[in-house]
Amino acid sequence: ARLAGLVEVHGDSARPGWRLRAWDRDDSAVLRGWVALFDAWSLALPEPEAHEPAAVAEAVSAMPQVLSFLQLSAGPVPVEQLLDLLQQRVTELRTERCEVSYEPGTEPPVEAAAEPTGTPDAPPASLAPLLDWALEALASVGALTCDAGQATLTPLGSWAVWVKLEQICVAAxxxxxxxxxxxxxxxxxxxxxxxxxxxxxxxxxxxxxxxxxxxxxxxxxxxxxxxxxxxxxxxxxxxxxxxxxxxxxxxxxxxxxxxxxxxxxxxxxxxxxxxxxxxxTREEATWLWVDTAAAVADHGEAPMLVRHLESAVQPTVPRLLDEVRAVGHPRTVQVLVALAAAHPDPALAKAVRRAAFQVHTGG
Known part of the structure; x- marks a missing residue:
């Protein structure tokens, strides 16, 4: 429930999570909650104690490719075949980190012999317990089923993998x-x-x-x-x-x-x-007007700042200036100075400059 966002745990107490409040009225919140659980599959069951954390991390990093293969297969896949795929992916990950391994009977280069930089590839047998753990954890969150030495994605698991692939495409x-x-x-x-x-x-x-x-x-x-x-x-x-x-x-x-x-x-x-x-509130709207004006003053052009006057909730410029002075935005002086410099009406520009001076001097 915590992994799916249904509850929040704080010390020794638990309270409803935001998804629990949306559960009955928002179907998409239910699906997103399950995807959060799917993303956290490696936390669903304790990892095997007999393996180094680095080996477990490699298996977790390799599982997206295993899941993608299951999704493309659209049916049962022998666990032995998944084990071969896991081994290939772990080898690729080690190669990407430049962990060079050497075949028995061959001598490494002198430099490598002096400073070994790699570890031998793990044989598939040693990855078997990690694959079993991963498949069991994914089954526990409802992503796949394991039966008679074969693994099959559930419809929900297939959909989740598709969502992840789609996100990768969007990111690309x-x-x-x-x-x-x-x-x-x-x-x-x-x-x-x-x-x-x-x-x-x-x-x-x-x-x-x-x-x-x-x-x-x-x-x-x-x-x-x-x-x-x-x-x-x-x-x-x-x-x-x-x-x-x-x-x-x-x-x-x-x-x-x-x-x-x-x-x-x-x-x-x-x-x-x-x-x-x-x-x-009127005060919040005025604060937002000043903040937006600061953005225009910093990144926009003078005519944009003049047009920004039209978006104020106050009906007149004197009322706007009174309320802007009172709202206490840290950029008030800079905004008013920029507005005075940009406005084509000399009388209005003078009033705005006076307001900026009053704010600057605390008046």
């Missing part, structure tokens, strides 16, 4: 090449993309990571000083969807993230994006 289609970047660098790379292209990039970046890790990275990026990245991070979280809900709800009390989180949650709950701003 990263149009702007940001898939290996950190969340912050990825968002910067998406700043100049059109919305559809940016969403495709978000999907590719997310497909290459665990959901929990990706969501944490995006929220950390949103906590930074760059307001543009804050907005883009929550756009990427919209692509994540329901799995991001607990983390977004957890930051509602952080002043910097609160307006963005409230809008995200409102849209997630089914409110039309055009009406979502109604969930914000």
């Amino acid at each position: 289609q990263s149009p702007a090449g940001n898939i290996e970047q950190s969340a912050e660098d990825m968002l910067r790379g998406c700043a100049q993309l059109r919305p559809n292209a940016a969403r495709a990039e978000y999907r590719a970046w997310l497909a290459a990571r665990t959901v929990g890790g990706a969501v944490s990275e995006l929220i950390d990026a949103a906590r930074g000083e760059d307001a543009l990245l804050r907005g883009l991070a929550f756009e990427a979280l919209r692509v994540v969807g329901a799995p991001a809900e607990p983390d977004v709800r957890a930051v509602v009390d952080e002043p910097t993230l609160r307006p963005y989180a409230l809008l995200w949650l409102a849209e997630h709950d089914g409110l039309d994006p055009e009406d979502a701003h109604e969930v914000l």
